[in-house]
């Protein structure tokens with residue numbers, strides 16, 4: 259018996275990194291997974307490997323997210339789990355020198371994308387009187403992060419949206435939580451390191467940033483995510499769970 263037998267789970271940003279690890283983990287536990295991503299080739303490949311269903315999705319466009327929700331519902335007849343995970347780090351610059359388009363792009367994907375996911379999947383969950391939503395926040399949304407104003411504000415927005423939607427939808431038996439990883443070895447993190455002013459020292463800082471040794475692995479994030487989307491966390495809603503080896507406990 260898997261922890262997610264008979265469940266239908268949508269994972270956005272599932273073609274890479276954290277989303278891919280979670281999609282694989284949820285499928286191992288018996289879920290039928292909707293792989294939703296901009297990247298068609300990698301997304302289809304993963305869907306084939308895990309027996310999932312690929313839907314090309316741009317989370318920054320409301321009509322694309324609505325089509326993703328409707329395609330998932332018509333393919334499987336229900337949606338039990340939504341993981342709003344697609345996100346970008348954007349450009350690094352101090353606030354006084356920040357590019358205005360970068361602000362809009364990061365907000366469009368990280369905040370609007372998370373909102374659109376909930377906006378278009380919640381009606382199906384409310385009708386079912388059940389559902390679990392997991393949003394990918396970040397420790398950047400809990401602690402101040404210099405040089406990345408759009409990203410940190412976007413993740414703070416994701417965390418607060420999570421809390422508000424959790425309270426609002428609790429009467430329908432719907433749980434809504436967020437995960438807040440610190441530094442996870444993924445293409446997004448490599449982009450961050452390579453575009454920083456001193457990539458080698460940034461990498462070294464990240465390697466020693468968490469009190470627990472090393473960086474967070476995608477598998478550790480997938481394990482924590484599985485806990486929050488399965489019945490083991492049946493009465494947990496509205497939390498933003500750090501996965502950070504005690505980084506935010508300092």
Ligand SMILES: NC(=O)c1ccc[n+]([C@@H]2O[C@H](COP(=O)([O-])OP(=O)(O)OC[C@H]3O[C@@H](n4cnc5c(N)ncnc54)[C@H](O)[C@@H]3O)[C@@H](O)[C@H]2O)c1
Nearest residue numbers: 271273274275276296316317344345396441442444445446
């Ligand atoms: N890597 C880290 O250290 C870290 C830490 C904390 C939080 N996060 C968050 O985890 C999430 C996943 O990041 P990751 O590190 O796995 O990155 P990643 O770059 O490996 O994966 C991100 C995925 O999102 C997809 N994507 C990007 N824009 C999209 C859009 N508009 N519509 C649909 N899909 C889109 C990409 O194609 C990619 O497959 C992000 O929300 C990120 O902010 C990452």
